[in-house]
Amino acid sequence: MSHRREAGNRRRLRTKVGMAAVAGLGSALLLAGPASAQAEQYDRTAATGAEAMNMVVLDNIFIFICAVLVFLMQAGFGLVEAGLTRAKNAANIMMKNLMDVSIGVLMFAFIGWGIAYPGDFNGWIGSAGLWVPGFFSSYLVDVGPEALADDGFYPLAIPVDFFFQAAFAATAATIVSGAVAGRTKFIGYLLYSVVLTGLIYPIVVSWQWGGGFLSSRATGFVDFAGSGLVHMTGGFAALMGAIIIGPRIGKFTADGKPKAMPGHSVPLAITGVFILFIGWFGFNPGSQLQADMAVPVIAVITAFAAAAGAMGAMATSWITMKKPDVSMAGNGLLAGLVAICSGVGEVSAFGALLTGVVAGSIVVLSVLAIERAGIDDPVGAFSVHGVCGAWGLIATGLLATTSPINGAEESAGLFYGGGASLLVTQLIGVVAIAAFVSVAAGALFAGLKAAGLLRVSAEEEIAGLDVSEHGAPGYGPDMLVASSV
Amino acid sequence: MSHRREAGNRRRLRTKVGMAAVAGLGSALLLAGPASAQAEQYDRTAATGAEAMNMVVLDNIFIFICAVLVFLMQAGFGLVEAGLTRAKNAANIMMKNLMDVSIGVLMFAFIGWGIAYPGDFNGWIGSAGLWVPGFFSSYLVDVGPEALADDGFYPLAIPVDFFFQAAFAATAATIVSGAVAGRTKFIGYLLYSVVLTGLIYPIVVSWQWGGGFLSSRATGFVDFAGSGLVHMTGGFAALMGAIIIGPRIGKFTADGKPKAMPGHSVPLAITGVFILFIGWFGFNPGSQLQADMAVPVIAVITAFAAAAGAMGAMATSWITMKKPDVSMAGNGLLAGLVAICSGVGEVSAFGALLTGVVAGSIVVLSVLAIERAGIDDPVGAFSVHGVCGAWGLIATGLLATTSPINGAEESAGLFYGGGASLLVTQLIGVVAIAAFVSVAAGALFAGLKAAGLLRVSAEEEIAGLDVSEHGAPGYGPDMLVASSV
Amino acid sequence: MSHRREAGNRRRLRTKVGMAAVAGLGSALLLAGPASAQAEQYDRTAATGAEAMNMVVLDNIFIFICAVLVFLMQAGFGLVEAGLTRAKNAANIMMKNLMDVSIGVLMFAFIGWGIAYPGDFNGWIGSAGLWVPGFFSSYLVDVGPEALADDGFYPLAIPVDFFFQAAFAATAATIVSGAVAGRTKFIGYLLYSVVLTGLIYPIVVSWQWGGGFLSSRATGFVDFAGSGLVHMTGGFAALMGAIIIGPRIGKFTADGKPKAMPGHSVPLAITGVFILFIGWFGFNPGSQLQADMAVPVIAVITAFAAAAGAMGAMATSWITMKKPDVSMAGNGLLAGLVAICSGVGEVSAFGALLTGVVAGSIVVLSVLAIERAGIDDPVGAFSVHGVCGAWGLIATGLLATTSPINGAEESAGLFYGGGASLLVTQLIGVVAIAAFVSVAAGALFAGLKAAGLLRVSAEEEIAGLDVSEHGAPGYGPDMLVASSV
Amino acid sequence: MQLVTAVIKPHMLDEVKEALRGIGIQGMTVTEVKGFGRQGGHTETYRGAEYQVDFVPKTKLEIVVDTPDVSKVADAIASAAQTGKIGDGKLWVTPVDSLVRIRTGEVGADAV
Amino acid sequence: MQLVTAVIKPHMLDEVKEALRGIGIQGMTVTEVKGFGRQGGHTETYRGAEYQVDFVPKTKLEIVVDTPDVSKVADAIASAAQTGKIGDGKLWVTPVDSLVRIRTGEVGADAV
Amino acid sequence: MQLVTAVIKPHMLDEVKEALRGIGIQGMTVTEVKGFGRQGGHTETYRGAEYQVDFVPKTKLEIVVDTPDVSKVADAIASAAQTGKIGDGKLWVTPVDSLVRIRTGEVGADAV
Ligand SMILES: Nc1ncnc2c1ncn2[C@@H]1O[C@H](COP(=O)(O)OP(=O)(O)O)[C@@H](O)[C@H]1O
Ligand SMILES: Nc1ncnc2c1ncn2[C@@H]1O[C@H](COP(=O)(O)OP(=O)(O)O)[C@@H](O)[C@H]1O
Ligand SMILES: Nc1ncnc2c1ncn2[C@@H]1O[C@H](COP(=O)(O)OP(=O)(O)O)[C@@H](O)[C@H]1O
Numbered sequence A, B, C: 001m002s003h004r005r006e007a008g009n010r011r012r013l014r015t016k017v018g019m020a021a022v023a024g025l026g027s028a029l030l031l032a033g034p035a036s037a038q039a040e041q042y043d044r045t046a047a048t049g050a051e052a053m054n055m056v057v058l059d060n061i062f063i064f065i066c067a068v069l070v071f072l073m074q075a076g077f078g079l080v081e082a083g084l085t086r087a088k089n090a091a092n093i094m095m096k097n098l099m100d101v102s103i104g105v106l107m108f109a110f111i112g113w114g115i116a117y118p119g120d121f122n123g124w125i126g127s128a129g130l131w132v133p134g135f136f137s138s139y140l141v142d143v144g145p146e147a148l149a150d151d152g153f154y155p156l157a158i159p160v161d162f163f164f165q166a167a168f169a170a171t172a173a174t175i176v177s178g179a180v181a182g183r184t185k186f187i188g189y190l191l192y193s194v195v196l197t198g199l200i201y202p203i204v205v206s207w208q209w210g211g212g213f214l215s216s217r218a219t220g221f222v223d224f225a226g227s228g229l230v231h232m233t234g235g236f237a238a239l240m241g242a243i244i245i246g247p248r249i250g251k252f253t254a255d256g257k258p259k260a261m262p263g264h265s266v267p268l269a270i271t272g273v274f275i276l277f278i279g280w281f282g283f284n285p286g287s288q289l290q291a292d293m294a295v296p297v298i299a300v301i302t303a304f305a306a307a308a309g310a311m312g313a314m315a316t317s318w319i320t321m322k323k324p325d326v327s328m329a330g331n332g333l334l335a336g337l338v339a340i341c342s343g344v345g346e347v348s349a350f351g352a353l354l355t356g357v358v359a360g361s362i363v364v365l366s367v368l369a370i371e372r373a374g375i376d377d378p379v380g381a382f383s384v385h386g387v388c389g390a391w392g393l394i395a396t397g398l399l400a401t402t403s404p405i406n407g408a409e410e411s412a413g414l415f416y417g418g419g420a421s422l423l424v425t426q427l428i429g430v431v432a433i434a435a436f437v438s439v440a441a442g443a444l445f446a447g448l449k450a451a452g453l454l455r456v457s458a459e460e461e462i463a464g465l466d467v468s469e470h471g472a473p474g475y476g477p478d479m480l481v482a483s484s485v
Numbered sequence D, E, F: 001m002q003l004v005t006a007v008i009k010p011h012m013l014d015e016v017k018e019a020l021r022g023i024g025i026q027g028m029t030v031t032e033v034k035g036f037g038r039q040g041g042h043t044e045t046y047r048g049a050e051y052q053v054d055f056v057p058k059t060k061l062e063i064v065v066d067t068p069d070v071s072k073v074a075d076a077i078a079s080a081a082q083t084g085k086i087g088d089g090k091l092w093v094t095p096v097d098s099l100v101r102i103r104t105g106e107v108g109a110d111a112v
Helices: A018-027 A049-083 A087-116 A158-179 A186-208 A227-245 A266-286 A294-321 A326-343 A349-372 A381-399 A421-450 A458-463 A465-470 B018-027 B049-083 B087-116 B158-179 B186-208 B227-245 B266-286 B294-321 B326-343 B349-372 B381-399 B421-450 B458-463 B465-470 C018-027 C049-083 C087-116 C158-179 C186-208 C227-245 C266-286 C294-321 C326-343 C349-372 C381-399 C421-450 C458-463 C465-470 D010-022 D067-081 E010-022 E067-081 F010-022 F067-081
Strands: D002-008 D028-036 D042-046 D049-053 D056-065 D090-095 D098-101 E002-008 E028-036 E042-046 E049-053 E056-065 E090-095 E098-101 F002-008 F028-036 F042-046 F049-053 F056-065 F090-095 F098-101
Touching (some): A087 A158, A087 A186, A087 A465, A294 C087, A326 A381, A349 A381, B049 C266, B087 C266, B087 C294, B158 B186, B158 B227, B186 B421, B227 B381, B227 B421, B266 B294, B326 B349, C049 C087, C158 C266, C186 C227, D010 D028, D056 D067, D098 F067, E010 E028, F002 F067
Antiparallel strands (some): D028 F028, E028 F028, E090 F098, F028 F056, F042 F049
């Protein structure tokens, strides 16, 4: 229907024959095992009239709630990033995150969404958005049989779809904040945020959820909730930012050896990790885009990966650094969450544990390697989101199962008899996102640098961004200890 | 039905002809544009039997969830207020907020609710409440056609309606906490909280949501989620408190010039802002009082106003103070949220942005003006809730649209061809609330002052309320820097 | 059906005749009063086809959301525990909570759940779990009439049931964290957490929710959301831990007099209390295990007990210590919540207030008594969860009403004409849980002690666990004041 | 050259600073300290356990001054910091053998 | 009049305070400091980067005493603060030219 | 025996410490202080209210040294702490009558 917008091409878990099909889905939680489906079956798509209305209303309310959880992640990011950096920059961090969500919502409305989900709006890129008559008014949800999409789903109403997707855009932007903490000009950060949420992120999203080249490959790209589209985008932008801005003063010795610059509050950082963990139960289950029995499966798989990630990072840090590092364990939990976004609908419980524990190990090793490479990413944003986002895409290529639910038309991963074709697609996705974002964000940060908008002066950096960029310290004189470091 | 309580006269967005009508609602998001309604239409009110049961259960569960989000706002208020004041008073602030929610729930149950929603309980004021047989037992939700209210809605069950409204009452009370921080006797604050949640707030609410004079004007007052009823009430009580208690020692020089008394933790304050932002998605969408397709529209409009508010305040502080002030930007986001509460169901996307950006600017100017007037409101409670609450009511009078959804019987605002009648009603509301609350809260605080229950001694204030009122500092000796100010 | 798992024997409020029956339930909110049920009645169990599907999907989505709220409690516990202990141990506390949730999810999946809910898995104990084919795949929810359980309920899908129960297991584990704060070896804590979530907690749960001896008594044990099963388990494990590990250095003078060791941040602790309060609206209402009209009643009763608990503790501390203690008031709110878990479906509004206010008083007196007994429980974990958990079970034995909803087959409490039989059952539960957990957790901690895995050296304790166990302080040098205590 | 050390009440710092500025003093070093004295401390109660806080927050000033100015400086501090209530603090003067301004290497009175 | 300055381990402060009280000392000023010495520091590891913490928390006491009492005070501190383990700290005595009690203006030994 | 007191810029502490180590100094006591001086402070703005911050963070070192070594120590500090920009700080030397190592009871130069 030309007046309706699809909820993108986000792949939902296919519960094609209604409730009964969910039995099949269940087997995704196992290494193997055919579904038992001896119960009475009701077909979601066969509902009509008030029944369909109730179903669709629940879908939309559910996604609204998930979007709220995703917006809550902003508080989590703020706390993680502020906690792992210096007290003298804490207010600046929170201000950046406040602006990420504000800019994110507005830029995504005005420009980004039209690019991300071209749909009927092909040709409108750049002008589509809020001001196009019919843009928001056409969120009517028609519940008649003819309204069903090809895949047997009702689309979400436009406002809820936008609300959910805008929360994702703001999330992608915020990932960078921590990587460039403590030395970036505030005005430069605002400009970065405008471009990321208005252009870079939407373009990447259009490749898959917007129906672009990744989604239309013979063996379709699998990125259920955005290991690649969201996290790699944020993560690689973070990497380019950290490189181009350069390390904080004092982060490396004259001969290039990294020095520790301990964060000012690990307790705040881990509180942020808990909040992100909660938010992720909007991020992943909400990406099903409807309220059905797949939601709890997604939640369990998500929790398994998170738990395995935390334990993997704890173990890895314990082995490599002799003690279990707290902020690394927090990074590990997040790494597990980032990595499982891609395959949460396709991997088994075993696959989730493997995805998570590997992500937890990778993130620790990556943080160490990045630092050894002379790059200053104070919160490990690239390692968590960039590296583990890529790992998540690859993990799906290895570990995706062929369960009844995703059926014959879906490819299993390399380890599940599906051959390399899914893995190849996933690798293409990894390369495409990494390359495009590195170039685009690289150009953006280089441009800002050239314009003198990227980095504060050494005096301002030493004084702290709270005072130099915002006029007053983030902690009052009754809290802040004048540090001798 | 005499045995049922109405969910007050809270105005819901009218989705009269079920899902299809939502199409009309959509156009509220535009400056103009007729609704497209070519889809199959199902009428919410035509559902019967199990269909109606499912619908009503979802409504009630949804409002329960929204109420939980509103209760979460208490954590947000606590963090904002504690963060923007001195460390030596931080535990006292948290204690006040803990008691606001405890007192609020109980007082609203025992007394407040009976006053706020007279309904069948006219004549019971003061005695209505928990102890009246049938009060809670009659929350049966009848789903037969005869149960539909005049406006075509099913009422909420009494427990969920109470739960949601009690959260609002606690919110109104908490607004004052920050304005009187750092110098108020704890016992005096408890008494204030009892009177506000038991009497002052319920009386104001009764004028509109309780079916009182504002709701029964020819051109009905529009205050969807409470810019006036909730926020102006809290805000004007905050103003009276701040004036009557007087400024903190050291806030003004001998010749009346304001001095900065920096808050002890901007990061905590902004964490609180994020939590309030999240809570608002219970506050505004929940005020629809049912789970329908209007909910995401309300959410989007709310998010637009918040984002515009944050950016408006950032810009205004940048211009007037040379630097973008972090806590002002946080206030601005809240100001946008406060202002949009009134018209969230009636204004377009453009209207929301305008409402928000003006609120963000106003709040900065108001904070400066209040301070110049010699009033000490450490967190800007009056500016955010009082001034921007009033602005929200006025903005609706200017910017309300006449969309199919609110139909012919609703007045559009001044800028949308509806003439001045809505604006006049809104202004009457502003004046009535401001006047009544100023007098009532003024009398309350003056009485407490006369009784010697309002302000601690200078020694106690200098020592900090944590030690003097609660026996021990809120921060341990390992955290708190003995401040020389 | 042998291929399905029951959602345990958790007792739901019986809404046997659908919506209308809810009217009866309502009277549980009163001291007395027959239900008015003159409205059209629809029977939840009579729904078929798409109607039943919609109903069951909402049930499962609702429990998913409640589980997320319960997981949020981990952040709350972390903040309360960190806030009430020393800054030098704050990162260690957060790390322990991060691991509780990670270990809890995995151990409960691999082992605990199979023990807790033997159901069809009798005989599988220890091997049941993730690796049993069919374990997760059989979460099909059959909505035909034959799928109804004896009690007229549809069971939850297995993944959502697991997700909800795993969150409870993690909660039980986390309770101990604060009681043993500041002196416990991290490795020892990890081992404790493994055993508690994998064995001790599941065994206790099996007695009631798993259909064990408490649930099968003539007068059935009433523990709706786990005052006993969850909180007493955590609380008594906390007590044994605190006793066996011994007090922190400096907590008692040479002659055994307790010394205050103030927590490092009451504001963080009370933020945690607010978050726990919110989480409890997943904990208690979610324990209804379906989305129906009982949910808001449970929420209101929960809020009443919390409010009464906070006020009871404030008053008690004011009387016994001359000043209203902030962290005690926070403990009191939690104590009210813990105590109401048991009877939330059976007590009236009056009963809830009584349960809460008594819990609030008890918790203060218990904290004082525990300290006088020479036991060092820095956050009052045993008093809040152990003592008030037991009080909650007893309170139900005294205050349970016989409303139409729980009908003739249910016993009312001693004060409501039901005689002593319910009270006796409740007391048997109290004794059984206290005895078993004390012995089991006692053996566990004693074993860890014998193995030298329980307590750090005095030097490590004085340096703080953040540095000695995790390699770096939780607060950076810009925040942490070198304390002279 | 002598070193004037004064321990004062924290909230008197601003007035003392202005008084010193008034007599032309251009430098001093300030430390947050805790004082134990006749003023005594106070009792706090945390979760029911009373504890004595013997130390009260004080502010310490250190000012190196050329010997002729010492009494002027001491008087300025003592009168600005005086509230007349117990706990106003102490002021003592100690000899200084030499003084250097690190930036320039100036020594002696020039370095003040 | 002399000034006794002692740098001690933070957790010995209470005992030193009691010892001083025992010999009639009524006033002192305490500062939280960081010490560098033979005790050495320790290595911390934050996110994989090792760093040396050379400074350990110490507490500094300053007590102005009438000259005859100096050795009594010094002995009391030194014995109360002694644990025998490295890092117990130092105590030194410096001359004081004059002392004032700010509250009363008393000077000299009366001001102690 | 003499006491060398130096007030320096906080971020110069590491270099000063290394310089002192280089000349064999094994102990010192460090305090975080706030300095008032020619360097001036700066203006901050909080919620629209401007306020003057007159005090800037400084670090104070105290080192008791045997008299012969004093000038060596003073020179080492002064040259390591020098940036040439205003606010580099001061260094002064005061006499010490006696010194005790608390752990051992050693006195005088042995106690350094
Ligand atoms: N003998 C002393 N040596 C060093 N400092 C002292 C001495 N006596 C008092 N002080 C400092 O002076 C402060 C005020 O002393 P106190 O005895 O309380 O009151 P007052 O100076 O009014 O007699 C103390 O808190 C302490 O910091
Ligand atoms: N020369 C010195 N001048 C000033 N303070 C010193 C000096 N040497 C040591 N200190 C202080 O004394 C503390 C203890 O010294 P240290 O050498 O570690 O042990 P010990 O006193 O047992 O020999 C140091 O941490 C430092 O604060
Ligand atoms: N007369 C003084 N007595 C004690 N400390 C001083 C004195 N003058 C300056 N200081 C300290 O030295 C620091 C630097 O002094 P300042 O006048 O700002 O710069 P400079 O030393 O380069 O002339 C001050 O911040 C203060 O801590």
